[in-house]
Amino acid sequence: MFTYLIRRLLYAIPILLGVILLTFLLFRVVNTPAQQAINALGQKSSMAARDEWIKTRGLDQPLTAQFRVHVWRMATFNFEPSETSKRPMGEVFRQGVVPSLCVTFPGFVLGFIISLTLSLYQVFARHSAADRGITVLCIMMMSVPTVVYIIFGQAVLALGSNWFPVSGFQPGLGAIRFLLLPVAIMAIINLGYDARMFRAIFLEEIAQDYVRTAYAKGLPATKVLSRHVLKNGMIALITLVVGQLPKLIMGTLLIESFFGIPGIGNVLVQAIQTGDQPAVMACAYLGALLYILALTLTDILYAVADPRIRLS
Amino acid sequence: MDALKLFTDVFGAAFFFALGFVFLWWVAMPPLFIPWMRSDREAWERWGSWSTLLLAGVVAMYYGVRYFIQLPSWLSGDLLLVGGLGGVTFLLVRAASSERWERALRRFRGDRLGLAALSVVCLYIFVGALETFRLPMGEFGAEKSLLDLIVQKIPNERSYSAPLASKLLNDTSAEPTPLNSNFHLLGTEQLGKDVFVETLKGCRTALILGGLTSAIYIPLGALMGLLGGYFRKWVDDLVQYLYSVLASVPEILLLVSIMFVQGQNRNLLGMSIALGVTGWVGLCRLVRGETMRQSERTYVTAARSIGQSHWQIMMRHLLPNVMHLVLINFVLGFSSIVLTEAVLSYLGVGCPVGTASWGLMIDSGRSELSRDPVVWWNLTAAAVALFGLVLALNLLGDSLRRAFDPKRS
Numbered sequence: 001m002f003t004y005l006i007r008r009l010l011y012a013i014p015i016l017l018g019v020i021l022l023t024f025l026l027f028r029v030v031n032t033p034a035q036q037a038i039n040a041l042g043q044k045s046s047m048a049a050r051d052e053w054i055k056t057r058g059l060d061q062p063l064t065a066q067f068r069v070h071v072w073r074m075a076t077f078n079f080e081p082s083e084t085s086k087r088p089m090g091e092v093f094r095q096g097v098v099p100s101l102c103v104t105f106p107g108f109v110l111g112f113i114i115s116l117t118l119s120l121y122q123v124f125a126r127h128s129a130a131d132r133g134i135t136v137l138c139i140m141m142m143s144v145p146t147v148v149y150i151i152f153g154q155a156v157l158a159l160g161s162n163w164f165p166v167s168g169f170q171p172g173l174g175a176i177r178f179l180l181l182p183v184a185i186m187a188i189i190n191l192g193y194d195a196r197m198f199r200a201i202f203l204e205e206i207a208q209d210y211v212r213t214a215y216a217k218g219l220p221a222t223k224v225l226s227r228h229v230l231k232n233g234m235i236a237l238i239t240l241v242v243g244q245l246p247k248l249i250m251g252t253l254l255i256e257s258f259f260g261i262p263g264i265g266n267v268l269v270q271a272i273q274t275g276d277q278p279a280v281m282a283c284a285y286l287g288a289l290l291y292i293l294a295l296t297l298t299d300i301l302y303a304v305a306d307p308r309i310r311l312s
Numbered sequence: 313m314d315a316l317k318l319f320t321d322v323f324g325a326a327f328f329f330a331l332g333f334v335f336l337w338w339v340a341m342p343p344l345f346i347p348w349m350r351s352d353r354e355a356w357e358r359w360g361s362w363s364t365l366l367l368a369g370v371v372a373m374y375y376g377v378r379y380f381i382q383l384p385s386w387l388s389g390d391l392l393l394v395g396g397l398g399g400v401t402f403l404l405v406r407a408a409s410s411e412r413w414e415r416a417l418r419r420f421r422g423d424r425l426g427l428a429a430l431s432v433v434c435l436y437i438f439v440g441a442l443e444t445f446r447l448p449m450g451e452f453g454a455e456k457s458l459l460d461l462i463v464q465k466i467p468n469e470r471s472y473s474a475p476l477a478s479k480l481l482n483d484t485s486a487e488p489t490p491l492n493s494n495f496h497l498l499g500t501e502q503l504g505k506d507v508f509v510e511t512l513k514g515c516r517t518a519l520i521l522g523g524l525t526s527a528i529y530i531p532l533g534a535l536m537g538l539l540g541g542y543f544r545k546w547v548d549d550l551v552q553y554l555y556s557v558l559a560s561v562p563e564i565l566l567l568v569s570i571m572f573v574q575g576q577n578r579n580l581l582g583m584s585i586a587l588g589v590t591g592w593v594g595l596c597r598l599v600r601g602e603t604m605r606q607s608e609r610t611y612v613t614a615a616r617s618i619g620q621s622h623w624q625i626m627m628r629h630l631l632p633n634v635m636h637l638v639l640i641n642f643v644l645g646f647s648s649i650v651l652t653e654a655v656l657s658y659l660g661v662g663c664p665v666g667t668a669s670w671g672l673m674i675d676s677g678r679s680e681l682s683r684d685p686v687v688w689w690n691l692t693a694a695a696v697a698l699f700g701l702v703l704a705l706n707l708l709g710d711s712l713r714r715a716f717d718p719k720r721s
Contacts, residue, residue, distance in 0.1 A: 005548070014553065015553075015556050018553065018556075018557030019557055019561060023569070026570065027573060031575070040574070139703065139706050139710065145655070145698060145702075146654075146700075147678075147698075149672065155681045209424070211501075246562030249564055249565065250564040267657060268565075272568060272660055277572070280572050281569070283565065285567065287561065287562045287565040288560050288561040288562065291561070
């Protein structure tokens, strides 16, 4: 177990280095320093201002030296401060984590539960009209752009009928009022895709021998589903869910900026719109880091949960 | 010069018209409708390969001449699109001569939902093609697309009008100004352009974007997957490393970063490169896995034993056997590209402002919702058009998957 843990963690290191290299290539090599200065300061900035900008960021150094600085900054999380707000990125992230999680986590759990129920029902009533109907419904839900879900929710449920506040956030318990609609939308966004995938997983499980055995010994269908199929399908399910995390990030981006929730997604959207390069880079890097962490963790959890996975 | 331009444009128009259903023609025609070709598989293969190659050559020459002379950059979007789709067609035609494809085709013909989805997609392609063909028919030889020529009777207004209304929306004078024409089926947007026409023009942007992106990521993903799955060992390690690094940056963050780095210079080509770079990972994984399974089979050993080279084995034997995965991935990937465009446009790193794109239309509709009366038609038209295309593509991909693999549906 311990060797597996170490090996799995070591495996993450080259990937992480690759990600650091990728961000370096993207943000330092693709554009010349002059181009970066124009992107940051605008077309109308003076040459002197651009030179000054380049010099303070050390972009006139040779690339190897820049790369050394870059790797060091990424490895120690000592990001350059944001261009627009001048605050260090670490502080920005610390402030954004709680509101972001307030939207993402409940929305994610809710969506997971709904799609799980839906897909279990589909498997229960497989190849019936209801099953086909839900499948088509899921495909339709997959085809609606995320933005449209959000705009529709905001326009009809908040603006039109005044059931929910349009946007905003406040710390403490008062946040619940503001969070209801974003969380609901968060849950709906990936519903179609998840339900379809879960159904495929469960259908595969249901073809296994142990299911036939369970039926043969006289268990009712609901029990077979909840005790055997659900439990055995859980591993494939969790992989899928972890693989879905990046999509969650996209949802957060859009939802936070639409509903004015001061989370990390909002930080990123504003950074994009104001041309704030250090903030965009820090967000991309941290997103990748968290995702790698999540992948590694699931792999380790597998080995813990499923004794069939050999530790070699 | 004008004569040359007219010639090239007419030729281009003819080509694009052809492209849409010739694609179907080569893939579907011989086994379905031409009896003597059904039995003579080699004749079909020759027909498909040579005619595709010939056409690709002619098209490359045409675009070469046109863009070397008229544009400073030869790397134009249209050229890449045509080259890439030509390549994909070529591969499809070669792959389609196998028994698996014939069986799938037969099954697909019985799938009414799939056929309906296919015809909807073809409708979108047709509208997009109308907007693509440009003829120098405007004033002072300005280029106009066929769609422009069809709808040129619809004039621009000065500002909003509601769908089917006869007066301007925010005209508060006692005697409101009548519209220049009563023909605004879906009303007009804030600049006075007809929403219906804008929506139709959005088809081209979506299709070009999807086509270009597929032309970039499909060869990349398929080749990488084949290499990794066939050679194993260090090649596979390298391929795996590459895609793990790319996949470990959440897709939207990578996309946003690439688009962000392009700054103000971004265009459709840059966007499809960004989408292509992030998109090949999924296909590569699929192809790699299937190639690994296939390369254990005896036909690969047989091919090796008669002295075929690695390249020949990969291209002649392995590729046709994984091609159905590529086709399904192409259709489903297309739909997610169209969806992603809307997100990117909202984030402000999508299509350049001024392009007729559904994403931009949805984005502009967002700020209009707080007006009174609510201006919803711009947003709704784009959203419905986008939904229609994506739904059709998703359904098509689904029934293709069913056709190729009936027991796993």
